[in-house]
Amino acid sequence: MAYDYDPELAPWAAKFPAVDYRDLDAARTLLRAATDNAPAYEPELPVRVTDRTVPGPPGAPAVPVRLYRPAGRTGPLPALLYLRWGGFVFGGLDSIHSTALRLADRVGTLVVSVGYRNAPEDPYPAALLDCYAALEWTARNAVELGVDPDRIGVGGESAGAGLAAALTLLVRDRGGPRLSFQCLFQPELDDRLDTPSARSFTDTPKLDRDGARSTWRYYLTGTAEPGTGAVPALAAPARADDLRGLPPAFVMICEFDPLRDEGIGYAHRLIQAGVRTELRHYPGTFHGSVAIDAEISRRMIADQVHALRLGLRA
Secondary structure, eight states: OOOOOOTTTHHHHTTOOOOOTTSHHHHHHHHHHHHHHSOOOOOSSOEEEEEEEEOOSTTSOOEEEEEEEETTOOSOEEEEEEEOOSTTTSOOTTTTHHHHHHHHHHHOOEEEEEOOOOTTTSOTTHHHHHHHHHHHHHHHTHHHHTEEEEEEEEEEETHHHHHHHHHHHHHHHHTOSOOOEEEEESOOOOTTOOSHHHHHOSSOSSOOHHHHHHHHHHHTTTTOOTTSTTOOTTTSGGGOSOOTTOOOEEEEEEEEOTTHHHHHHHHHHHHHTTOOEEEEEEEEEETTGGGSOOHHHHHHHHHHHHHHHHHTTO
């Protein structure tokens, strides 16, 4: 297909082929190279970075977390549990190091980056339960961490945003730690891939229909075949029947992204369920184009920072 990309993004679109997740080793190598070559963020004020391990889910390993605390802030801070991209299959604490630095610096929040387990080695629900364990630890240790327990939010990008959405459902259903906000950036929410964007975008940069299908197949290993009625809503939040009682949301969508319509649909359903929700759609963008230094990408980042400041009362 021909895509009307933003003029600053268009030259880059041809340089970024979709990641072929069918060859998982090759996909991981390509994603690792992209991570290693990404420009580092330089915070305006110092940010103290600390690696910890926290108790994992029952019977599972401890969960690595990386804490980002901005300097020069007085009083309890909000906290943001931020979950990395990577199609449920790639990455660790280094994957979003620059993003976490930027959010800690610009939002003024303690960022908790979670090193959740990857599929298919550890498929659903391993990643979700790791994130829940990290959230429980954050809330339980709020005083030690200098965090206001009434201002804890969750966010993420792509698969991480899908996990963030699932985490809000799990917290609500378990009566877990209160979440004050959720920030979902191009979220991966629906294994059925039956929206117009999921059906149409078969050759888009970084992520296309086949790539999304493969990531779901890895994530749901041992649970269900993607697209069947056996897939639980905690794996694919778009399947949830009831979205009432979830925290206020900020949902960010890229135009030429197979995940576009499931994100839009989820935001609309949040609104219909009485959840205060803001939806932003960015014309001319594609999955992951926020990583390119372009005016629209800088606007996406500024919008996210502004929404988090408001949502976390930072």
